[in-house]
Amino acid sequence: MRALIADADEVRREALREELARHGHDVTVATSTQELLAGEHADPPPELVAVGWRVGDDPALELVQALRAQTPGDGPVVVVVGEAPEVDVVAALDAGANDVWGIAPADDLPRDVAIRLSLAAHYARLQAEHVRVGGEFALLRRALDLTGTGFILTDPRLEDGPIVYANESFLHMTGYALEEVLGRNCRFLQGPATEPEALDVLRDAVREARAVTVELRNYRKDGTPFHNEVHVSPVRDEHGEVVRFVGVQIDVTAYRDAGFHDHGAAYLAAAGPVIDATLDLRATLDSIARVSVPRLAEVCLVDVLGDEVVERLAVAAVDPLVERAVERLPEAYAARDDDPVVQAMRSGRPAVLDTEQAVKVLGPEGVRLERRRPRSAMVVPLKARGRALGALVLASLERERAFEAPDLGLAEDIGRRAALAIDNARLYESQRGVAQALQSSLLPSRLPDLEALEFAASYRPFGEGMEIGGDFYDAFPMLGGATVLVVGDVSGKGASAAALTGLARHTLRTAAGYEDRPSRVLEALNRALVLDRVGRGRYCTVALAVLEPGADGAGSVGVTVSRAGHPVPFVVRADGRVEPIGRPGTLLGYVQDPSLHDARASLGPGDALVLYTDGVSEALVSRRADGEEWVGELLEGAHELSADAIARKLEHAAVAAQGGAPRDDVAVAVARVRRAPAAA
Structure with a gap:
């Protein structure tokens, strides 16, 4: 892959060259x-062009x-690089840049x-979002282009939340070219008949940073309107x-205008990606x-039954006033035998309800709604893996049509897909909770x-x-007043890593009691x-x-360090000096007689000892210095920080170097x- 750099800032240009070469x-x-x-x-032309905020006098x-004028169509990815506050992000995107690296x-x-x-963080984001760089991401982009569903990304951190990515389906649906879309807020699709109530719902959700689905009458570039489910x-x-913000946009004009009876398959095909868009249960x-809403009904509820209480988990309605009125009803109420929602969940059978029964589906307070009482309703049990998860409640309001058997069949189809999505989301949350709880149990509580x-x-x-990691840390007292501080990294991930971490921590604590x-x-x-390995490849660095307070009365602490295949620790002196400590040693679990050494030093008031795993050092590898050297450089200037601030500084640097998503x-x-208190 070829990259072209032009930047008048020499330090920034060299850093950018090394970052791209490293990839x-x-x-x-x-x-x-x-x-x-x-x-x-050039032949071949560059796939990525990085332009500094100024090149020479330009x-x-x-x-x-x-650049855009001489490479029309699908040219290279162009990024603009500069330091705040000189960078005008919106202007750069309007000029045709794909991204701005501030x-x-x-x-x-x-x-x-x-x-x-x-630069490392920005490049990682470019790989993840501007999928024109690299073969794997090019395949992802082509896959998004073939979905038939509009897909965009907007950046809320930029002024007016502009679009920073749009797939071909979105461009085809709206009639705009890519350069006419990037850097603009989505409101350019709005027109004279765009529903203000739906816009209010959308704006509220964006302001509150929560997922939302609305239907809008939008307009293509040529002025023709279309129904856009967003x-x-x-x-x-x-x-x-x-x-x-991820925006999934579906053109539902065909079955919105013609009615959904003849377009059930199209509706189900379009609804599937929306329902499966996230594993977050609430979303x-x-x-x-x-x-x-509104393809199946004017009002939709998702209810669950547990401990003889009906709990309402989601509400949507065509009329925002009706939706707010339903949301004000009790979210939980006692289950009653005559409640059609309870009957459906207990029996597992779907039902179409007449007006008399339909007024009950909103709960015990439903009949008090002052606006458009339900005329007809459907209740579809949500079942997955042989058990009831809840019920999908669909209501048709007064002056709208009554539900019939074909409607119930379509509702059952969407109910089956919804139940599977809910079950997957619950399973995902459960597994994540178990993993996080187990991970926490492998670390000291304080x-x-x-x-x-x-x-x-x-x-x-x-x-x-979702996965249990292999890194651990611990701190505990020894006999005689000394304290052990330890950081380790076991082989593997998941359950095997958890078992090995538990073995390592308990063995270290036990051995420190007599060694x-x-x-x-x-x-x-x-x-x-x-002894425990038996060919299973269980290793550990x-x-x-061991830290021992000195007896000199000057507040010094003696420290003895041993390394077993682990990155070098550092001592941060109170005067700002940063010194490595400890000789290299053998990985544990590999040979019966490892080569291990003890290194001693003295820590004075304000000095700090820093231990870390290779998730820090390997994330910070560069051409001019290996990762451990860069850790030492990061610790320069940390002598005035607290222990917590030093730890967080290294963690944030490592995560940023991995593009915000640790690998x-x-x-x-x-x-x-601790420093001695100042004299009064």
Whole structure:
């Protein structure tokens, strides 16, 4: 893959060149506008062009426009790179850039380090979202283009929440070209007959960062209207911040105008992707309710029955006033034998209800609705794997048609798909909860709080919390007043890693009760792993430190460190110096007689000892320095930080270097000698 760079900032240009080369790009650097534009005609042409905010005397916006003018159609991915506050994101996107890599200066990092971390995060995001870079992502883009369903991404962090990605189906549906879409808010699809009530629902959901499905009358570029079913879901990063909104858009004009009787199959095909768009249980329930309105009914509810109480989990209605009125009804009420919803859930049989029964489906307060009481209703049990999960309740309001047998058949079809989606979401949440609970049980519930030492740790598992990671940390007292601080990384993931982590932690704690040196403690763990391995490949790397408060009365702490195949720990001195500590040793569980060593040092008031796993060091690998050296550089300037702030700084740097989604566990443990209180 070829990449072309043009940037007047030498430090930023070199960091960008190294980042792209690290990801396998054949990088060419253009030092002038002429070389930049000429490079576009190379054979083969570049797939990625990175333009600094200024190249020579020419601003990036003019250069991007020139690039787009000479490469019409499907040209390279063009990104604009600059530091805040100089970067005008909206202007760059309007000029034709695919993305803007804004680099915020960091007070606690050297400028070149901050640039490299920012570029790594931006490139990871480019891989994930601008799928024109790399074969795997090109396949993903082609798959999205073949779905027949409009798919867009918007960025709420940018002014006016512009579109930053749109697939071919969205462009075909709306009639716009890609360059006319990127950088604009979706409101350009609105027109004179767009429903203001639906827009209010959509805006409220976006403002509150929750999933929503609405139907809008939108307009194509040529002015023709179409019925657009829009499903919007927030995408959050590892800190819970909303960084994107995903918009799935379906043209439902054909069966909206003609009625859904003749288009049941088309409706089911369109509804499936919306219902399956997320594994979040609440978002799934909301999608089920929204996708059923108005094609199946004017009001849709999702209810569950448990402990003789009916609980309402989702509500959607064509009329926003009706929806708000239903939402104000009790979310839970006592189950009654004459309640048609309860009867359907208990019997497992669907039913079409007349007006007299339909008024009961909204709950005991349903008959008090002042606006448009139900005329007809359907209740469809939601069943999966042989058990009832709840009921899909569909109501037709006054002056609308009554439901008939064909309607019930279509409702049952959507109910089966909805039940499967709910069951999958519940299973996913249950498994994630089990994994997170087990992961928590493998880490200490709290760290020691000593008069002489301050302890802190930070841990981030890889992925979405579904898999149990192999990193661990611990801190516990030894006989004689010393304290052990340990960080380790076991082989494997999942249940096998959990079992091995438990074995390692308990063995270390037990051995520390009778061994007096870190290397001897690690030897005990090695013996346990070798005996337990039996060809299963159970290995472990560990950095273990024993901290002993000194007897000199000056507040010093002696530290002895032993490393078993683990990244080098660092001592951050109170005067700002950063020193590695510990000699390399053998991976545990591999040989019966590992080579292990003890290294001793003294920590004074304000000094800190930092242990971490390779999820930190390997995330920070660069060409000019290996990952451990970069950890040392990151710790420069950390001498004034608390133990907790030091741990969080390394964790955030490692996660950022992995594009915000860790591909490996990250664990950091810090012990800091408390400073003596200032004299009164």
